[in-house]
Amino acid sequence: MNATALPIPENLERFPELHRALDAQAAIAEANRCLFCFDAPCTAACPTHIEVPRFIKKIATGNLRGAAKTILDANVLGLSCSRVCPVDVLCEGTCVMSRYNKKPVEIGRLQRYAMDHYYAGGARISEARARGSGRVACIGGGPASLACAAELRRNGYAVTVFDNRPLPGGLNTYGVAEYKLRPSDSLREIEMIRGMGVEFRQAAVGAEISLEEMEREFDFIFAGVGLGAIERLGIPGEDLGGVIDALRFIARYKTSGDLAVGRRVIVIGGGNTAIDAANAARRLGAEEVHVFYRRGELEMPAFDSEYDHSKVEGVRFHWLAQPVEIVGRDGRAVAVKFAMTRLGEPDATGRRWPEAIAGSEFEQPCEMVIPALGQSRVTEILRSRGIELKGGLIVVERASGRTSNPKYYAGGDCVNGGREVVDAVADGKRAARAIIASMKPEAMRG
Amino acid sequence: MADLSTNFAGIRCPNPFWLASGPPTNSGEQVMRAFDAGWGGAVWKTIGEPIVNTSSRYASVDWNGHRMMGFSNIELISDRPIETNLREIAEVKKRYPKHAVIASLMVESKREAWHEIVKRAEDAGSDGLELNFGCPHGMSERGMGSAVGQVPDYTCMITEWAKEAARTPVLVKLTPNVTDIRVVARAAKRGGADGLSAINTINSITGIDLDTFTPRPNVGGLSAHGGYCGPAVKPIALHLVQQIAADAEVGIPISGIGGVATWREAAEFMLLGCTSVQVCTAAMHYGYRIVEDMIDGLSNWMDEKEFATVEDFRGLTLAKITEWKNLDLNYRILARINREKCIGCDLCYIACWDGAHQCIHLDGHAKPAEVEAASRARIAVTPIAKLDAPGETSGGTPTARVPRVDEAECVGCNLCWLVCPVPGCITMERVDTELPRESWEERTAAGGR
Structure with a gap:
């Protein structure tokens, strides 16, 4: 795939940005609202601990280069995070302003302002801080690996990122809704990291290069492999035409212009990905988009902000209904048969399990079905290297990201089961620091 | 009118x-x-x-x-x-x-x-x-x-x-x-x-x-x-x-x-x-x-x-405007922080530490650098709504962020009150010193300093 062809032109029109950029005057006014809290809660709440008041004050003083550097020092994916972070449950959610009836400072948009300025100015990077000697491989080209690679490279280590897709960036390039982050912005971050001296190689680890080979070539290996495809529904009709899982659907509309959604679309699931897919289906021309979730509104895992936005997009939500069959005609899906559910007692995870109600089945007609359940696990390959897994996720020591095999570190979705970009960046950064510490323990002790 | x-x-x-x-x-x-x-x-x-x-x-x-x-x-x-x-x-x-x-x-x-x-x-x-x-x-x-x-x-x-x-x-x-x-x-x-x-x-x-x-x-x-x-x-x-x-x-x-x-x-x-x-x-x-x-x-x-x-x-x-020498040296006020109103910006804390008399404290820490280090060392994750237990993001100001005034050390300088962004959160309150009014002029005339 040609990176310069993205974003595809139609998407610029169909997916105008959800949050408009601040202009210079608005940015300064907003920056000046920041109280400059000491030990600011926003900084503590950010998984990467960006020094938020510090960069905001730099915007206020017109030191935009310094603002960008402050952000990037803590979070090399400051650009994508400024667009995709669910700020209302992170930095902005902890802003002290809301405790005295004032609107939280728009930290996300201010960060974007600093980042846009930085990238518009050619994304100048500073030289590596130190000359480390050591080679590290990062498996997977998503946010966790990118953050790990950048942190290591900044400290002088040689890093190679392996990704099996044509373009690196993982979900940042292929999986984030277009109105939040364009693939071109994700790729600008990759170019910046490449400019730091990180090497990128397209290769399927396990097939084209084995872990044994990697172990010989590299001192440490960081697994940022993310999660796999969307889990199958396990009901009849799943392979009919017109059924496409949410991640494939999103990647497809972001990278090609030939996706026809039909008049009526059904999305199955209640997470943020389900919502991204539902909104996209609306923007791509579907008249009716129905999200079906097997639990209730209160149990839905999507962020409130995403849910609210989706309602504005015109998406209709249906609760307590689980699919039992995708009904086909001439090889294409024409309806989904649902059964109503009721919530039972909380299970071991504390969540109330939905039980189907006998005789409650109904059919909802459609032209497209988008399953958006959780993602599968792709960590099995690591078990052979003595790495402990639990429920398909890699078990790590939380503070360092170190796995049960001391040569391997891990972070991101393959460890946490699927959280935000900023969580993956934090994991990658922590792992990089732990790797550096183990390569030169004396330096880190001081 | x-x-x-x-x-x-x-x-x-x-x-x-x-x-x-x-x-x-x-x-x-x-x-x-x-x-x-x-x-x-x-x-x-x-x-x-x-x-x-x-x-x-x-x-x-x-x-x-x-x-x-x-x-x-x-x-x-x-x-x-x-x-x-x-x-x-x-x-x-x-x-x-x-x-x-x-x-x-x-x-x-x-x-x-x-x-x-x-x-x-x-x-x-x-x-x-x-x-x-x-x-x-x-x-x-x-x-x-x-x-x-x-x-x-x-x-x-x-x-x-x-x-x-x-x-x-x-x-x-x-x-x-x-x-x-x-x-x-x-x-x-x-x-x-x-x-x-x-x-x-x-x-x-x-x-x-x-x-x-x-x-x-x-x-x-x-x-x-x-x-x-x-x-x-x-x-x-x-x-x-x-x-x-x-x-x-x-x-x-x-x-x-x-x-x-x-x-x-x-x-x-x-x-x-x-x-x-x-x-x-x-x-x-x-x-x-x-x-x-x-x-x-x-x-x-x-x-x-x-x-x-x-x-x-x-x-x-x-x-009401006089010379400094006539001001009452025995007039005492000190800062009180209204915990209900505090939003936890901790501006009073750092102002007192760096710009005044080091008498506002965050419990559990000796110095500002320790406060920040503790926050940076904490692992934060994005809370997934309805999956995670509600954290500090909901509700009022976390107790740990509400500073405390060491009243014995507070000199009543007003700085914390001036930097506090919330009206009525910090108040400067009169303390009865049980001493009679005495200006510098009176005190030096009596042989004091």
């Missing part, structure tokens, strides 16, 4: 709000619109031999996104012929007989020149005269403006010349660019002045363009010092006004100038003894319409305080 009518040394007007001599009072058309808006008086843009101005002329200091917190100009006196100004004064007075028109004057330092301009201004119908001995730029290089106001003997002499010819009250406008403004004020009084206007603008270099290295305002790549005014100068102006208002040798009415933008500043100047106030920068910023709230706000405040006329509160605060 309170009575705002004002009598300044015999100059009567419906309220104490005058437009100061400057661009807003440049022409009759403007002054008439100002009177329509509600201004009680106008000091005409200084009349004298017409000058030629530069382009540009103004510069401002912006602060935290707010424009014109401080303002400076290098504009000179009126660039219009004397006869034009006087003809328009006559027209304004004919149409607005109850409003005060004061002619600001500046001519070369010759007795005949002053006699002539005074007569002409009064013949045009001015209610009073203001001698511009304060303008600090341009005119001072030509031996006028602050070149006069900075030398008490000249101030006295030229005031005398004006008074020789004047039939209406003569005000002398003082420059703040002197070591002791009282000396000049006394000289004006000796010369026969009926009132004082204070302060004129303060010598200033507003700022420097960091791309061109040229100071502002830029006149073809060069600049010259200007006169500074606007909200930023109010505290300086209040002090200088208090100095002359409290001086036993001065004792004539004062028209207060310097950072008056609302009724609040006006009330402050009047509490320090001013009979009227003059406004320029705020009217340049927002237009004449600001006077509506000045009148309304002052009137409501007076009603609330039960002041029937402006004379009822004029000068009330003068008795």
Whole structure:
């Protein structure tokens, strides 16, 4: 795939940005609202601990280069995070302003302002801080690996990122809704990291290069492999035409212009990905988009902000209904048969399990079905290297990201089961620091 | 409704709000619109031999996104012929007989020149005269403006010349660019002045363009010092006004100038003894319409305080300003933090640690660096709604972020109270020391220190 062809032109029109950029005057006014809290809660709440008041004050003083550097020092994916972070449950959610009836400072948009300025100015990077000697491989080209690679490279280590897709960036390039982050912005971050001296190689680890080979070539290996495809529904009709899982659907509309959604679309699931897919289906021309979730509104895992936005997009939500069959005609899906559910007692995870109600089945007609359940696990390959897994996720020591095999570190979705970009960046950064510490323990002790 | 009518040394007007001599009072058309808006008086843009101005002329200091917190100009006196100004004064007075028109004057330092301009201004119908001995730029290089106001003997002499010819009250406008403004004020009084206007603008270099290295305002790549005014100068102006208002040798009415933008500043100047106030920068910023709230706000405040006329509160605060040596050393206050109102910004904490006396604490930490280190070491994750237990993001301020005042160590300096962004969160409360009032003067007289 040609990176310069993205974003595809139609998407610029169909997916105008959800949050408009601040202009210079608005940015300064907003920056000046920041109280400059000491030990600011926003900084503590950010998984990467960006020094938020510090960069905001730099915007206020017109030191935009310094603002960008402050952000990037803590979070090399400051650009994508400024667009995709669910700020209302992170930095902005902890802003002290809301405790005295004032609107939280728009930290996300201010960060974007600093980042846009930085990238518009050619994304100048500073030289590596130190000359480390050591080679590290990062498996997977998503946010966790990118953050790990950048942190290591900044400290002088040689890093190679392996990704099996044509373009690196993982979900940042292929999986984030277009109105939040364009693939071109994700790729600008990759170019910046490449400019730091990180090497990128397209290769399927396990097939084209084995872990044994990697172990010989590299001192440490960081697994940022993310999660796999969307889990199958396990009901009849799943392979009919017109059924496409949410991640494939999103990647497809972001990278090609030939996706026809039909008049009526059904999305199955209640997470943020389900919502991204539902909104996209609306923007791509579907008249009716129905999200079906097997639990209730209160149990839905999507962020409130995403849910609210989706309602504005015109998406209709249906609760307590689980699919039992995708009904086909001439090889294409024409309806989904649902059964109503009721919530039972909380299970071991504390969540109330939905039980189907006998005789409650109904059919909802459609032209497209988008399953958006959780993602599968792709960590099995690591078990052979003595790495402990639990429920398909890699078990790590939380503070360092170190796995049960001391040569391997891990972070991101393959460890946490699927959280935000900023969580993956934090994991990658922590792992990089732990790797550096183990390569030169004396330096880190001081 | 309170009575705002004002009598300044015999100059009567419906309220104490005058437009100061400057661009807003440049022409009759403007002054008439100002009177329509509600201004009680106008000091005409200084009349004298017409000058030629530069382009540009103004510069401002912006602060935290707010424009014109401080303002400076290098504009000179009126660039219009004397006869034009006087003809328009006559027209304004004919149409607005109850409003005060004061002619600001500046001519070369010759007795005949002053006699002539005074007569002409009064013949045009001015209610009073203001001698511009304060303008600090341009005119001072030509031996006028602050070149006069900075030398008490000249101030006295030229005031005398004006008074020789004047039939209406003569005000002398003082420059703040002197070591002791009282000396000049006394000289004006000796010369026969009926009132004082204070302060004129303060010598200033507003700022420097960091791309061109040229100071502002830029006149073809060069600049010259200007006169500074606007909200930023109010505290300086209040002090200088208090100095002359409290001086036993001065004792004539004062028209207060310097950072008056609302009724609040006006009330402050009047509490320090001013009979009227003059406004320029705020009217340049927002237009004449600001006077509506000045009148309304002052009137409501007076009603609330039960002041029937402006004379009822004029000068009330003068008795409350003394010398440091008379302050009570046994008066004690200390800071209290209202835990209910605290939003956890911890600005008081860092201000006290770095800028004061290290007596506000965050429990569990000895020093600021430890507080920050503990936060950075914490692993934070994005809470997934409905999957994770609610964290600190919900509800009120976490207890750990509410600072505590060590009352035994607190010196009652006010800093925490000043930095706290939440009204009523930090209060400075009186502590009974059970000691009698004792000033430094009394204490040293008794042999203490």
